[in-house]
Amino acid sequence: MSENAIVWKSIFLNGHEYCRIWHDSEFNYVSGSAVFSTDHRPTRLDYSIRCDSQWRSVSAEVSGWLGDEEVDIGIIVQNGVWIMNDKEQKDVEGAIDVDLNFSPSTNLLPIRRLNLKVGDAAEVSAAWLRFPSFKLEPLPQIYRRIDEYSYRYESGGGTFVKELRVNSLGLVTSYPDIWEAES
Numbered sequence: 001m002s003e004n005a006i007v008w009k010s011i012f013l014n015g016h017e018y019c020r021i022w023h024d025s026e027f028n029y030v031s032g033s034a035v036f037s038t039d040h041r042p043t044r045l046d047y048s049i050r051c052d053s054q055w056r057s058v059s060a061e062v063s064g065w066l067g068d069e070e071v072d073i074g075i076i077v078q079n080g081v082w083i084m085n086d087k088e089q090k091d092v093e094g095a096i097d098v099d100l101n102f103s104p105s106t107n108l109l110p111i112r113r114l115n116l117k118v119g120d121a122a123e124v125s126a127a128w129l130r131f132p133s134f135k136l137e138p139l140p141q142i143y144r145r146i147d148e149y150s151y152r153y154e155s156g157g158g159t160f161v162k163e164l165r166v167n168s169l170g171l172v173t174s175y176p177d178i179w180e181a182e183s
Contacts, residue, residue: 004020004021004022004169005018005019005020005021006018006019006020006167006171006173006181007019007181007182008104008172008179008180008181008182009179009180009181009182010034010036010178010179011177011178011179011180012177012178012179013034013036013037013038013043013102014036014037014038015034015035015036015037015043016034016035016036016182017032017033017034017035017036017103017104017105017179018032018033019031019032019103019105019171020032021108021169021171026052026053027050027051027052027053027058028050028051028052028053028055028112029048029049029050029051030047030048030049030051030105030106030108030109031046031047031048031049032046032047032103032105033045033046033047033064034047034102034103036102038066038131038132039132041066041067041068042065042067043064043065043066043067044064044065045062045063045064045065045066045071045102045103046062046063046064047060047061047062047063047100047103047105048060048061049098049100049105049106049109051109054113055108055109055110055112055113056077056096056097056109056113057075057077057095057096057097057098057109057127058076058077059074059075059076059077060073060074060075060098060100060129061073061074061075062100062129062134066132071134072085073085073129073134074086075098075127075129075136077095077098077127080093080094080095081093082095082127082136084136089127089136091136091137091138092125092127092128092136092137092138094125095125095126095127095138096110096113096124096125096126097109097110097113097124097125097126097127098126098127098129099126099127099128099129099139099141100129100131101128101129101130101131102131104172104175104178104179105171105172106126107151107153107164107166107170107172107175108169108170108171108172110122110124110126110141110143111143111151111166111170112169112170114143116143116144116145116151117145118145118146118147118148119144119145120144120145121142121143121144121145121152122142122143123140123141123142124140124141124142124143125138125139125140125141126138126139126140126141127139139155139156140155140157141153141154141155142154142155146163149165149166149167149168149173150163150164150165150166151163151164151166152164162175162176162177162178163176167181
């Protein structure tokens with residue numbers, strides 16, 4: 001496995017995802033492809049996320065297919081204002097991170113940006129691209145660093161809790177009952 005790329009097996013969605021991260025002099029990038037089946041509909045979703053040097057979301061694109069439906073989503077963030085497919089998304093105004101509901105890749109963004117010390121926790125506001133509706137919704141989240149490679153992740157006011165294992169870059173290697181990195 002390349003140090004800046006990962007392949008996940010989806011336990012929940014019955015499929016796989018490839019993701020890689022890289023940067024240039026101005027931006028950090030996360031991109032990948034997820035292939036899985038949901039409700040007996042074959043699905044392929046390609047994504048590309050651009051973040052500033054502090055890992056704050058600047059833009060995101062998701063394209064592909066959900067069964068016979070074509071998916072083509074463009075998101076831009078400007079001064080805390082989120083615009084999806086040319087429509088302002090007031091519900092997520094002020095959010096910092098995009099969170100792709102179908103992928104563990106976006107947990108990387110707050111993990112890298114926050115750079116928490118062991119024992120520290122932080123609440124973040126995410127613009128959650130819900131799957132399969134592809135609506136952008138607010139999602140408050142809490143990340144607590146347990147040890148060098150583990151985080152306690154909470155959302156839904158504590159109704160959803162998972163202990164995430166990550167690699168040295170912050171990419172999730174274990175998202176119990178949902179995603180596991182392939183070796």
